[in-house]
Amino acid sequence: MKFHKLMATALLFVALDSRASLIHHYELNGSLADSQGGKSLVAHAGGQLGASGYAFGPNQGLRLDEKLGGVYTIDMTFRLDAFNAYNSYTRLLDFRNLxxxxxxxxxxxxxxxYNYGTSAGKLELGKDTRLTITRDSGKMFNLYKNGDLVMSILDKDNVADFTANAMHFFRDNGGEAGRGAVDYISIYNHSMTGAEVKVLQPPATDLPEPGSLGMMAGSLAMLGWMVRRRRKAEQGLDA
Incomplete structure (x- = not known):
């Protein structure tokens, strides 16, 4: 097989892996639709969808009616303009259908x-924050703020497992909800490493996601080995 055909095959596998890893992307630019063709988000009780994001008051957040499972990455940029007025807690994400x-x-x-008793990082009111959460097959829950790891918890009680429930963003089953806006939400069907989170960007093209880079490197290494082996074989025939 010619080298360029092998290269095309490798790049095809990388592209397929990339499309498989990103399962939902909500740009929230005048629409709640998923650019990946999946289910749309559902807005609640008076939130406002604008040209560049979704603004919400207390309990005016978003819902996705899909059971994501226990291994995932969720990446979004949002801001809170006010914490809830009820007590010190403001819910950002619910895993158990409220x-x-x-x-x-x-x-x-x-x-x-909640309820692991660990608090970390800092959220500044009125300031856009990129929040990325990952959960792997070992139940390790990691939270990143603007690409930096600020919390790592072994989720032994499956608090952050979406296997049986829909996703709720910025909603609470009581009064522990705040006010703010969200710019975009991206959802992947695998856990990412800290290095991958660091370079992760909102999807804008069909370029491979960071999770595919390792696969590309391995494919290219294999192709190089195959080419060297073919050349040695050809040299042996010519001798």
Whole structure:
């Protein structure tokens, strides 16, 4: 097989892997639709969809009616303009269909995966923040702020597992909800490493995602080995 055909095959596998890893992307630019062709988000109780994001008041967040499972990456940029007025907790993400009080919160101005008793990082009101959360097959839950790891928790109680429930963003089953806006939400069906999160950008092209770069490197190494082997074989025939 010619080298360029092998290269095309490798790049095809990388492209397929990239499309498989990004399963939802919501630009929220005047629409709640998924650019990947999946289910649209559902807005609640008076939130406002604008040209460059979705603005929400308390409990005017978003819902995705899909059971994502226990291994994933969620990446989004948002801001809170006000914490909830009820107490020190403001829910950012719910994993159990609003059936109990577990979830991802801010506690005062820190991030908190309730109820593990750990708070870390800092969220500044009125300032855009890129939040990335990952959960792997070993139940390790990692939270990154603007690409930097600020929290790592072994989710032994499956608090952050979407296997049986839909996703709720910025909504609470009571009064622990804030006010703000979200610019975009991207959802991947695999866990990312810290290095991948660091370079992750909102999808804008069909270029491979960071999770595919390792596969590309391995494919290119294999192709190089095959070419060298073919040349040695040809040289042996010519001798």
């Amino acid at each position: 059936a109990d009080d577990t979830g991802l919160y801010t506690w005062t101005d820190k991030f908190n995966l």
